[in-house]
Amino acid sequence: MKNIAIFASGGGSNARKIIEHFQESAIGRVVLVVSNKKDAGVLDIAREHNIPTYILQRPLFYETKEILPVLQDHAVDLIVLAGFLWLVPGYLVQAFPRKIVNIHPALLPQFGGKGMYGGHVHAAVKAAGVNVSGITIHFANEHYDEGDIIFQTSCSLNETDTPETIARKVLALEHEHYPRVIEGMLRGV
Ligand code: GRF
Numbered sequence: 001m002k003n004i005a006i007f008a009s010g011g012g013s014n015a016r017k018i019i020e021h022f023q024e025s026a027i028g029r030v031v032l033v034v035s036n037k038k039d040a041g042v043l044d045i046a047r048e049h050n051i052p053t054y055i056l057q058r059p060l061f062y063e064t065k066e067i068l069p070v071l072q073d074h075a076v077d078l079i080v081l082a083g084f085l086w087l088v089p090g091y092l093v094q095a096f097p098r099k100i101v102n103i104h105p106a107l108l109p110q111f112g113g114k115g116m117y118g119g120h121v122h123a124a125v126k127a128a129g130v131n132v133s134g135i136t137i138h139f140a141n142e143h144y145d146e147g148d149i150i151f152q153t154s155c156s157l158n159e160t161d162t163p164e165t166i167a168r169k170v171l172a173l174e175h176e177h178y179p180r181v182i183e184g185m186l187r188g189v
Contacts, residue, residue, distance in 0.1 A: 012042025014082035021179030112145030
């Protein structure tokens with residue numbers, strides 16, 4: 001049984017799908033939900049499922065390694081970023097080599113990097129007039145949206161699509177694929 005920690009900053013729809021996916025699993029379980037926002041919706045989802053939560057404070061997260069003993073206390077094997085908007089500090093990447101995974105709501109390397117999150121991504125995709133978008137699941141490092149790509153899948157777009165309809169199509173792909181890809185990683189871990 002492998003232990004998963006989810007890091008998230010927002011509503012947590014991906015976190016919910018991941019928690020539910022592993023509820024009856026013999027492969028993995030979500031043992032901790034970490035957020036940088038004390039009022040993030042993802043924390044309510046964690047509490048709903050009796051999963052411990054931990055709130056990050058910026059100076060501590062970047063100037064100390066106080067998160068490491070917290071992760072060790074829960075014997076975390078894999079860190080899953082699901083809408084986590086802060087950069088991952090180098091010490092955490094080093095402590096969890098190829099064991100931090102992120103999902104980005106576009107087909108990296110396009111439409112990635114600093115500031116490219118949530119609606120900004122889909123607005124840029126729409127503005128670029130491309131006829132495809134999708135998701136990228138990749139190993140996270142200390143730079144935004146870099147790291148080896150693990151999985152990508154796409155959805156087709158047409159001129160009637162808006163940033164909102166693109167977001168809906170992409171989020172559906174995230175919910176469909178992220179839990180399964182994580183399970184595949186745990187099997188291989
Ligand atoms: C998703 O769009 C994901 O691609 C991005 O952050 C968003 C998280 O949404 N990394 P939610 O909080 O899981 O609903």
